[in-house]
Amino acid sequence: MSVSRPGSGDLHGSRPASPPGGPEEKDPSQSDTGDVFIARQPILDAGQRIFGYELLFRSGAANVYDSSDPTEATSRLVASAISVHGLDTLTLGAQAFINVTRDILLAGTVLVLPSHRTVLEILETLTPDHDVIEACKALKRRGYRIALDDFVDDDRHRPFVALADMIKVDVLATTPDDQRALIKRIGRPGLAFVAEKVETPTAFADARAAGYKYFQGYFFSRPVLVGARDVPSAKMNYLRLLAELNQPAHTLWGLEEIIKRDVGLSYKLLRYVNSAFFGRARRIESLIDALLLVGEDKIKAWASVMALSAMASDRPAALQAMAVTRGNFCERLAAASPVSISAADAFLVGLFSLLDAMVGRPLPDILRELSLTSEVTETLLGEETPLRPVYELAVAHERADWDVMGTRTVALGIPQGKSSVLYRDAITWAHETCSQLSR
Secondary structure, eight states, rough: OOOOOOTTTOOSSSSOOTTTOOOTOTTTBBBBBBEEEEEEEEEEEETTOOOEEEEEEEETTTTSSSSOOOHHHHHHHHHHOOOOOOOHHHHSSSSSEEEEOHHHHTTTGGGGSSSEEEEEOOOOOOOOHHHHHHHHHHHHHTOOEEETOOOOOTTTTTHHTTOOOOEEEEEEOHHHHHHHHHHHHHHHHOOOEEOOOOHHHHHHHHHHHHTTTEEESSSSSSSOOOOOSSHHHHHHHHHHHHHHHTOOOOOHHHHHHHHTTTHHHHHHHHHHHSSTTTTTOOOOSOOOHHOOOOHHHHHHHHHHHHHHHHTTSSSSHHHHHHHHHHHHHHHHHHHHHHSOHHHHHHHHHHHHTTHHHHHHHOOHHHTSSSSOOOHHHHTTOOOOTTTTTHHHHHHHHHOOOOOHHHHHHHHOOOOOOHHHHHHHHHHHHHHHHHHHTTO
């Protein structure tokens, strides 16, 4: 149930990489030590726009890298980001935050990454000896930025402060008063503070008031609940559209009746099917021709994403991107799993999982207005269903929950490395889809 270009190949499988050594060269993300998990966590600015992503790596199902060699871990992350997953795919042009070790700094491994797009995170365990400080200075001369992760203001870490472009502070481990005092004490022009583990809108507001410039966490995906009567009518109209679109059965003519009630949706559908994306010589001028061209399932997916986009128009762009990525990733997981799972239902679970944040009402209230299958509804409400492992694996990839990634890939019968490839492809699909909708 995806919107894909006709003839583009297997939507749900992995796209073959083309490393420099040719098709027979080994995929760096599939080393002898095991498969790779890639996760990313968003970093937003005060306007809740994406500034960057912290890229995180683990091998296999272990909660720590299984070779106990953090240098090799970052080396494989860099190799994977460049030649397999693609830095542009993982960050979509935003800044890439990458953890570095002493050996990585001294070896210059990160030089394969573009300096204008890369922020090097110095872990709190790193000792600022002479060689490390000189390596940081050399990388800064090349244009790389330095961030201090989980910063603690003590004598041991202070030599790093003069080199830092960013300082990341765990807002759950420090009091608001201590945070304000820290920013006042060591703040200077050119030094930005990043609040980590910002998980609620209230925490975001507090951190912004304290003087942080950037924010890492999932506060934007938490609902700010309002009364039902305060929900804008336009959002309610799109909710009703979603409900109708996802009835168990619709004829193409029935879908036409639903879509043509919304002038904007009708216009965008015709513009979509007449775009270069489809490469049609003959112009499509009627909704029914458009539906016949694209197909019922793909139109349902397209219209659902359209409706979701309209509902999230007053929310951070990262929220819509996350919902669309979840939907497509869940669909890909269901299609790749030998377990009998409906890919169409998996798509809806991922897509609708953030409706409460978009609408500002409790999810159970919203779901009562949508005639979804019982399995989709139960999954969204937290019950154990065949779709639950799919949803939990999608969330685990967002939050770098390595334990859950390991157990859920096993439950779904999906090779561990493949889930990261599917996640990468879902990120690409979501970016392309959201870009089309914004035109």
